[in-house]
Amino acid sequence: MSKTDTRALAFVSSGTIPPSPPPSSEVGAVHWLRENLFSGWFNTILTLASIAVVVLLVPPIVEWAFLDSVWNASSLSECREKGTGACWAVINERFNQFMFGFYPPHLYWRPILTFVLLFVALAPVLFGSLPRQMLWFSLLFPVVAYFLIWGGLGLEPVESRQLGGFLLALVIGVAGIVLSLPIGILLALGRKSHLIFIKTICVVFIEFIRGVPLITLLFVANSVLAYFFPPGSNLDLILRVVIMVTLFASAYMAEVIRGGLAALPQGQYEAADALGLNYQKSMRLIVLPQALKISIPGIVNTFIGLFKDTTLVVVIGLLDPIGLIAATRADSNWNGIIWEFYVFVGFFFFIACFGMSRYSMYLERKLKTDHR
Amino acid sequence: MSDTAQPSGPSFRIDMLWNDSRYRSTFIQVVALFLVILAVMYLFQNVVENLAALGKTFGFDFMTQPAGYDINQRLIDYTSRSTHSTAAVVGILNTLMVAVVGCVLATLIGVTAGVARLSKNWVVARLMTVYIEGVRNVPVLIQILLFAAIFDEALPAPSAFRGEDATASMWLGEMVAATNRGFYFPMPVWLEGSFWVVVAFFASILGAVWFGRWANERQQDTGEALPVLPIQAGIVAGGTLLVFLVAGIPIGLDYPALKGFNFQGGLYVRNSYMALTLALALYTGAFIAENVRAGIQAVSKGQTEAAFALGLRPNRTMNLVILPQALRVIIPPLISQYLNLTKNSSLALLVGYMDVTGTLMGITLNQTGKEFETLFLGMAFYLSVSLSVAAIMNLYNEQVKLVERTSAVGMGFSVLDLFAGVTGKWEVLKKGDATMKREYGIRGLLNLFVVFYAVALALMVDYTFLAEITATRPSYFEWSGAKQIATLLMLIALFATLATCLFKNARFIDLAVMDLLAFIFAVAVGWPFGQLVEGVSGAAIVAIGLGARLAIIGYTIFGERPNLTFFHRVRRA
Numbered sequence: 001m002s003k004t005d006t007r008a009l010a011f012v013s014s015g016t017i018p019p020s021p022p023p024s025s026e027v028g029a030v031h032w033l034r035e036n037l038f039s040g041w042f043n044t045i046l047t048l049a050s051i052a053v054v055v056l057l058v059p060p061i062v063e064w065a066f067l068d069s070v071w072n073a074s075s076l077s078e079c080r081e082k083g084t085g086a087c088w089a090v091i092n093e094r095f096n097q098f099m100f101g102f103y104p105p106h107l108y109w110r111p112i113l114t115f116v117l118l119f120v121a122l123a124p125v126l127f128g129s130l131p132r133q134m135l136w137f138s139l140l141f142p143v144v145a146y147f148l149i150w151g152g153l154g155l156e157p158v159e160s161r162q163l164g165g166f167l168l169a170l171v172i173g174v175a176g177i178v179l180s181l182p183i184g185i186l187l188a189l190g191r192k193s194h195l196i197f198i199k200t201i202c203v204v205f206i207e208f209i210r211g212v213p214l215i216t217l218l219f220v221a222n223s224v225l226a227y228f229f230p231p232g233s234n235l236d237l238i239l240r241v242v243i244m245v246t247l248f249a250s251a252y253m254a255e256v257i258r259g260g261l262a263a264l265p266q267g268q269y270e271a272a273d274a275l276g277l278n279y280q281k282s283m284r285l286i287v288l289p290q291a292l293k294i295s296i297p298g299i300v301n302t303f304i305g306l307f308k309d310t311t312l313v314v315v316i317g318l319l320d321p322i323g324l325i326a327a328t329r330a331d332s333n334w335n336g337i338i339w340e341f342y343v344f345v346g347f348f349f350f351i352a353c354f355g356m357s358r359y360s361m362y363l364e365r366k367l368k369t370d371h372r
Numbered sequence: 373m374s375d376t377a378q379p380s381g382p383s384f385r386i387d388m389l390w391n392d393s394r395y396r397s398t399f400i401q402v403v404a405l406f407l408v409i410l411a412v413m414y415l416f417q418n419v420v421e422n423l424a425a426l427g428k429t430f431g432f433d434f435m436t437q438p439a440g441y442d443i444n445q446r447l448i449d450y451t452s453r454s455t456h457s458t459a460a461v462v463g464i465l466n467t468l469m470v471a472v473v474g475c476v477l478a479t480l481i482g483v484t485a486g487v488a489r490l491s492k493n494w495v496v497a498r499l500m501t502v503y504i505e506g507v508r509n510v511p512v513l514i515q516i517l518l519f520a521a522i523f524d525e526a527l528p529a530p531s532a533f534r535g536e537d538a539t540a541s542m543w544l545g546e547m548v549a550a551t552n553r554g555f556y557f558p559m560p561v562w563l564e565g566s567f568w569v570v571v572a573f574f575a576s577i578l579g580a581v582w583f584g585r586w587a588n589e590r591q592q593d594t595g596e597a598l599p600v601l602p603i604q605a606g607i608v609a610g611g612t613l614l615v616f617l618v619a620g621i622p623i624g625l626d627y628p629a630l631k632g633f634n635f636q637g638g639l640y641v642r643n644s645y646m647a648l649t650l651a652l653a654l655y656t657g658a659f660i661a662e663n664v665r666a667g668i669q670a671v672s673k674g675q676t677e678a679a680f681a682l683g684l685r686p687n688r689t690m691n692l693v694i695l696p697q698a699l700r701v702i703i704p705p706l707i708s709q710y711l712n713l714t715k716n717s718s719l720a721l722l723v724g725y726m727d728v729t730g731t732l733m734g735i736t737l738n739q740t741g742k743e744f745e746t747l748f749l750g751m752a753f754y755l756s757v758s759l760s761v762a763a764i765m766n767l768y769n770e771q772v773k774l775v776e777r778t779s780a781v782g783m784g785f786s787v788l789d790l791f792a793g794v795t796g797k798w799e800v801l802k803k804g805d806a807t808m809k810r811e812y813g814i815r816g817l818l819n820l821f822v823v824f825y826a827v828a829l830a831l832m833v834d835y836t837f838l839a840e841i842t843a844t845r846p847s848y849f850e851w852s853g854a855k856q857i858a859t860l861l862m863l864i865a866l867f868a869t870l871a872t873c874l875f876k877n878a879r880f881i882d883l884a885v886m887d888l889l890a891f892i893f894a895v896a897v898g899w900p901f902g903q904l905v906e907g908v909s910g911a912a913i914v915a916i917g918l919g920a921r922l923a924i925i926g927y928t929i930f931g932e933r934p935n936l937t938f939f940h941r942v943r944r945a
Contacts, residue, residue: 035492036494037493037495039492043493054495195397197401197404201408216754220747224747227422228415308509308512312719314513314722315722322517339518349514350510354509357508
């Protein structure tokens, strides 16, 4: 604390000494490598093994799928002459079939238009900033979609068995989700109800559907469901499948929405009661809007699961993408092709499902900030 | 405003049914019941009319007729002359084989991938992300078909293994052969004396468990920690190995070898089974990996830091602090992934593996045209698997859930209430209640015994329904009415247990009492117990069954601490 006589000192630094750089092993790429990849013998082995896997797998796959592949040919033998890799020519030739099945080619605009309208109908549900009047179109969309795809009302009619490919997968998936939403809401409310009989019915239904594989429900659609309708009523196979898929999805939907209802703080229910709202009003005005909002990511995930599960309709002979694989392999021109189909169909599903799951994760993050 | 006279007029008006909360719930339920009955009657009548129009009848007698088709992979004896019910049992066993092996593999893959995805190692974490996202977003059916195609097309034919210039070789030191006809593994051969090795194995496991408890108690008393895991491993390996050597190496391996056009010996597994199991395990493993990751991430970082601050080393932090909390989050979705795998195994149909969907709901359905009956039985199988697992999971959840502000627990009448005067009021206590004490030892094991007993009952019901006992045994619907009722009562007892478990109120005593009544009834009407097991007289089975049931009930009511402490269902002291 005492005052130092500066004149007695030989040297006083007038400024701060610049910090010396950290040792080279503590900065930059080297440090990162040491820290993350080679921090111990176990980690080093893991890293080397992973790199080996990548080096072994990636080049042959790239070579097969891109470098040596053939995109234009009229038969497998022509493909094999042109290159040793994948014969994408078959996908090239059958692309429309994989998309639309045997839908009449001059009417392709109708499914495409339906697909575009689907997003218009979804927009007001997903983005609250859009005008609320658009919800009317969302409500109307199922009717519009039905007439666009199957015809009628002056449009040229298309038979159900002409539907196929990804169009069929989308039709079944979207119809299942859209129709299951109201049923799922009712089931979820019923399961939370105090009325013991109604609760029992809902629980039994939900647990029954969730306890059996979808494939058995599809068997029901194929062979038994028609017996439950009055004699003489001739139901279309796709309609029967949609009925069973709807029942299937509504059980899962009910559980998702029940999760949303449970996530809502108890205070919201009590506040609605305190305001003197009756059950219908408290559900419609207070509880459901919030619970459904929380459930949207879960609903998207249910849709992803259902969309993947639509491939199962091949067991009852519908021509979804996998059913078309068998049909195309039977063609003498393309007999012998195996991998290309699975890779193509799998990749297509991957793009769709991966995109949707990213979207649902984004929604989850966005909604989380609102509530926590 | 001082006068609050009762309003005059009639005390009940019709609109009070839906406006007055006293009557509303009853009214709504009666209306709903009425509507449900109407709907069921309508559907039932349609079915009856449709079946009559087609000239079909309803009945399960086809189950005892010869199936007439062959099943290429089976665990029990089966020929094309066996009955449809045997075919169904073969299918069920095949399903269970895929499910069990698939679940074990999926857990191994999933836990590894989930932990690896959280690793600080960038390359490993990225690789696992690619695996998880890639597999999760592609339909499992495509993956199964892809695996089947790989095995059928890319694996060498058995002839490629032959001769000096063989283009293919066996794996793992000439032990495993992968061909386009299937996989050949070494098969254990059980010689004389191997029984004692198995006994020694289980006994040493029991010993290891007992040692673990003893070491734990010792640590509680003295604070001295023993190296439990190495010693336990030593007990199991050492004990088994000792008996193995003393008994003269009674277990050998039968290796597959190329003879003629094909491999002979060893364990032959079809490609369809391998493709199905591997694809399902990889697919489900990706989902399990995500659950594991979420579970580990759900434990807040403060827990780790607190454990470090207490001076725990990373290993013990993981074992004592992180894992117990993470498991609470991981296990419920893990179990539902197991169920998903079991349900997805029905896709076996598409690769030609004959599981229950392929036999009972596939060929049997097509041959007999009995859609209702076969689908009913098939769904009942899947449903009973799902519900039993769900029941166990609910018990687990009850045990691990955090104490929160909750309303009253449980509902419904229990037979137990009849005994309230003897045992005092029974309650489901929550975690944190002072009187709750975990009880292991013989009583805890007895509780488990009760659960296993329920499972055994389930198996027995399945067995009497589905399996052939003697060639002459008539099918259920040809029995006398009383026998049918006895069987039905047993079924009801079973489902009562499942239902009570499902609604988070495990009342095994209900099961025990109902089952005792059913059993006495069955004995009274002369149920064919003598035919259940070949060579054992009916009287012995009746005596054993009666004794076991009485013992369980007596234990449950009068035992010193009679309640199911294993599941935190205890009597307030």
